[in-house]
Amino acid sequence: MQPGKRPLLVCRHCDEKAVINMRQHKLALCGPHFVEWVHKQTERFIEKYGMFTRDERVLVAVSGGKDSLALWDILLELGYRADGLYVGLGIDGGLSYSDESHRYIMEFIRARGGKLTLHTVDVAGMYGASIPDAARLTRRGREKPCSVCGLSKRHIMNRVAREGGYDVLATGHNLDDEAAVLFGNALVWSVEYLSRQGPVMPPSHPGLARKVKPLFRFYEREMAAYAIVRGIEYIYDECPHATGATTIRYKELLNQLEESSPGIKLQFMLRFLKAREQHSLFAQVREQLDLRTCPTCGQPTTNDGACSFCRMWERVNARRIEDGS
Amino acid sequence: MAEQPPNHSTPTNGDVILTYRRKTFTVAPGMSVRDAIARCGLSPEATLAVMDGELITDEVVLKAGDRVKLLGTISGG
Numbered sequence: 001m002q003p004g005k006r007p008l009l010v011c012r013h014c015d016e017k018a019v020i021n022m023r024q025h026k027l028a029l030c031g032p033h034f035v036e037w038v039h040k041q042t043e044r045f046i047e048k049y050g051m052f053t054r055d056e057r058v059l060v061a062v063s064g065g066k067d068s069l070a071l072w073d074i075l076l077e078l079g080y081r082a083d084g085l086y087v088g089l090g091i092d093g094g095l096s097y098s099d100e101s102h103r104y105i106m107e108f109i110r111a112r113g114g115k116l117t118l119h120t121v122d123v124a125g126m127y128g129a130s131i132p133d134a135a136r137l138t139r140r141g142r143e144k145p146c147s148v149c150g151l152s153k154r155h156i157m158n159r160v161a162r163e164g165g166y167d168v169l170a171t172g173h174n175l176d177d178e179a180a181v182l183f184g185n186a187l188v189w190s191v192e193y194l195s196r197q198g199p200v201m202p203p204s205h206p207g208l209a210r211k212v213k214p215l216f217r218f219y220e221r222e223m224a225a226y227a228i229v230r231g232i233e234y235i236y237d238e239c240p241h242a243t244g245a246t247t248i249r250y251k252e253l254l255n256q257l258e259e260s261s262p263g264i265k266l267q268f269m270l271r272f273l274k275a276r277e278q279h280s281l282f283a284q285v286r287e288q289l290d291l292r293t294c295p296t297c298g299q300p301t302t303n304d305g306a307c308s309f310c311r312m313w314e315r316v317n318a319r320r321i322e323d324g325s
Numbered sequence: 326m327a328e329q330p331p332n333h334s335t336p337t338n339g340d341v342i343l344t345y346r347r348k349t350f351t352v353a354p355g356m357s358v359r360d361a362i363a364r365c366g367l368s369p370e371a372t373l374a375v376m377d378g379e380l381i382t383d384e385v386v387l388k389a390g391d392r393v394k395l396l397g398t399i400s401g402g
Contacts, residue, residue: 238400247401259370
């Protein structure tokens with residue numbers, strides 16, 4: 001080694017210095033080869049799991065975070081017909097969190113010539129209250145607004161996908177997201193959720209859009225690296241309401257296991273999917289799911305009468321009238 | 326390793342300086358990035374390191390005077 005030089009890991013495909021070493025794949029790559037690898041892998045996952053074709057229209061749910069912006073970038077680079085959907089939640093938290101998120105998305109679009117299609121739904125403008133305000137007015141969100149937020153986002157994403165004539169709704173869930181959810185569901189043997197979790201959720205009701213997760217085999221760290229290498233600026237601050245969230249604790253636990261057993265998170269997810277498919281695990285639970293149609297919005301529900309989303313917003317707006325807000 | 330407040334005085338040339346959000350850490354030269362991340366109380370599985378504007382791998386051995394920005398990768402709730 002020359003004086004002053006340090007030994008560097010080099011890319012498997014060239015002599016350039018590596019920018020990432022993925023221990024679970026025993027693969028170190030330089031920036032350009034890492035980007036190429038992510039693109040090829042995403043294409044492979046889309047085909048392997050039958051997510052969508054190049055003729056289909058894809059709606060990408062973008063939050064301004066690394067994963068969703070990386071997903072939109074990858075799909076555009078691969079030549080898919082991908083539009084964006086941003087749901088303005090009205091979260092401030094002292095950080096102007098929602099405004100900042102939106103700013104990163106607009107910057108992403110501007111950096112690509114400004115010609116991308118972005119659907120924007122402002123929750124307060126459309127339904128009468130921001131997510132934090134709605135949470136304060138309902139029992140569902142009194143402890144934490146995350147439940148109100150999740151319910152609203154799922155409803156809105158599905159509605160925009162259906163009304164916009166999109167074939168598929170794509171989200172930026174990565175392997176760490178999916179493994180943490182699987183871990184949480186397995187801890188309490190939540191068979192209903194275990195029966196459904198996967199990279200593709202086919203519509204089980206005419207009012208549902210097909211949902212896909214093209215990044216579900218990438219580690220969260222890889223997606224952050226992709227965003228950095230591609231020069232994608234994203235909102236780095238965590239949602240102020242996510243502090244102490246259970247999912248984050250599960251991710252930290254799984255990362256502790258990953259440190260001593262590289263690849264364990266990926267195996268946990270993939271072997272679950274394989275075992276479920278090969279042994280028809282939870283098949284009976286899936287068949288038993290009885291979906292009805294919400295008379296108010298037309299989206300599916302397991303309730304008799306209005307769906308949880310419509311009930312919740314009905315309560316929020318009734319409370320707003322009572323409070324005069 | 327010692328955690329410093331954000332506005333601490335300029336470290337000496339012999340230190341390796343790592344920043345993570347609003348915190349600053351110093352570690353001894355000769356340590357790998359992976360070990361330095363762990364010494365800062367962070368998970369190497371959930372942290373990326375950037376030096377001179379470029380990502381660096383965990384195996385890079387840090388030298389005196391290196392300035393490294395650490396980025397957490399966990400998100401969601």
